Amino acid sequence: MSGILHVTQCLGGVETYIRSFHDHDGFADFKERLLVAPSACALTKEWENCGGTVDILPMPRELSITSDVRATLSLFRTIRRHKPNVLHLHSSKAGAIGRAAALFCKLLGQKFQVVYTPHAYYYLALEGHRRFVFLWIERILSHFTDRLLATSPSEASRSIEDVGYPQRKVVTVSNGVATTPVHTSPPTGKSHTPFTIIFVGRICHQKNVELLIETVAQFKSSESVVFQIVGAGHYDSDRQQLDALLETAKVDTGLVEIIPWLDHEQVLDRFRQADACLVTSRYESFGYVAAEAAAAAIPVVATNVDGLKDIVEDGKTGFLLTDPSGEQLASCIRRLIDDPQLSTSMGRLGKDRINSYFNIAANSQLMRKFYSSIS
Incomplete structure (x- = not known):
């Protein structure tokens, strides 16, 4: 050619x-x-x-x-x-x-x-x-x-x-995404606390950050959970918008770790250290974040939109919800917190799916x- x-x-x-x-x-x-x-x-x-x-x-x-x-x-x-x-x-x-x-x-x-x-x-x-x-x-x-x-x-x-x-x-x-053979996967079901949920994305309409904040607002710091929000500080206006949303929702500041920006390898490392991934997008064509999180053997809680519905098998590799509320997403996250065996199983099946199809x-x-x- x-x-x-x-x-x-x-x-x-x-x-x-x-x-x-x-x-x-x-x-x-x-x-x-x-x-x-x-x-x-x-x-x-x-x-x-x-x-x-x-x-x-x-x-x-x-x-x-x-x-x-x-x-x-x-x-x-x-x-x-x-x-x-x-x-x-x-x-x-x-x-x-x-x-x-x-x-x-x-x-x-x-x-x-x-x-x-x-x-x-x-x-x-x-x-x-x-x-x-x-x-x-x-x-x-x-x-x-x-x-x-x-x-x-x-x-x-x-x-x-x-x-x-x-x-x-x-x-x-x-x-x-880059994958590793299933038999070489690092162990999941991490024993550390708090339970860490990672969100990676720009602060924009597509990523539906409003739903992310609504979900975070369902938790209290006493529940031993933390939300890592990666990509919220690349532009000053992004951080200002995020801070305003957190303040309006009266989110407990102890629940949130805001990470302005990371390079790709650093993001992958964060996935490997996290317990679950949250994706709240209004629309996607594929969903690299969900795929790379699944490749790291952690379950994905996501909205049921194009791309994400191909990556996440509802009830098997994570949870897939159509037009969810923050309360519904929080309920899925609590299921993972309360059932480490379910979380581990979903992570492993998600990694299998990425190896097979993506x-x-x-x-x-x-x-x-x-x-x-x-x-």
């Missing part, structure tokens, strides 16, 4: 996705590997160090006719210049701009495959008429997409049922087969 061009407007989970598959040779069959990203980051540096080409193309998340037209024309020129076999678009904004640029290129006779990975459709974050409008934008753009590459089975289902992709266009190659090394080979089938 000759060349692949990845385009992303956002980093975060998308950056983790591209880095993970890149590190495990998911794109190794392409002689030329190009990446268009909104800014320089660890991914772009790693990409260049491995012989890839990087173009920086700012793509503001908000709608802007001037900026969006400029980005479309710039990407059009990039596609014309590099002539990739595969154009792989990541996230809604890059997906829209990329498919517009691809359409113009194809009208001029250029041939390549357009692959789109939503990484959680943007319309899921919206309500009312805006949700309706952006859903219809996705439906229209689906006609200019050769393959929808979903990051999870539930994202594939949503693409077919909500957006209207024909089943023949939809392929699932699940995201994955192993990045194995899924990278599936990615290579997918690209080979369309190139």
Whole structure:
């Protein structure tokens, strides 16, 4: 295969996705590997160090006719210049701009495959008429997409049922995380106190921090439990928002350990030391936090949304709740506290599930087969 061009407007989970598959040779069959990203980051540096080409193309998340037209024309020129076999678009904004640029290129006779990975459709974050409008934008753009590459089975289902992709266009190659053989797993059912619940995520609408705080507020420090909130201080406004929510809910400050930011290895170490993981997201496409927590053999208590419903088996590897209250989530956590044997069993089964279905090394080979089938 000759060349692949990845385009992303956002980093975060998308950056983790591209880095993970890149590190495990998911794109190794392409002689030329190009990446268009909104800014320089660890991914772009790693990409260049491995012989890839990087173009920086700012793509503001908000709608802007001037900026969006400029980005479309710039990407059009990039596609014309590099002539990739595969154009792989990541996230809604890059997906829209990329498919517009691809359409113009194809009208001029250029041939390549357009692959789109939503990484959680943007319309899921919206309500009312805006949700309706952006859903219809996705439906229209689906006609200019050769393959929808979903990051999870539930994202594939949503693409077919909500957006209207024909089943023949939809392929699932699940995201994955690094795993270890089950027999080498460290012991779970930790004997230390207090019982530690970890939450990892940005302070934003998607992660539903309000529900997190509502859950924490159900506990008292006398219950020997602590909630570690990781990622709440990268921006000053994040910490201010979190502090305001804690104060409004009258949360016992002894219950909470706020950790501004950690690198990836430090986060993994925190998972290994924790007793359970709480994920309160309003929507996801996959859910790296839940997967990495399960890989560390701890149970996951999560909302029943796309991605998370693929990772967590309710009652087996953790608890999965639809539109839960903080009280309901707290009840699940108390079950784990009161029954160490259940907690240990769920952790081990969760690790088994990650090894079986969300192993990045194995899924990278599936990615290579997918690209080979369309190139």
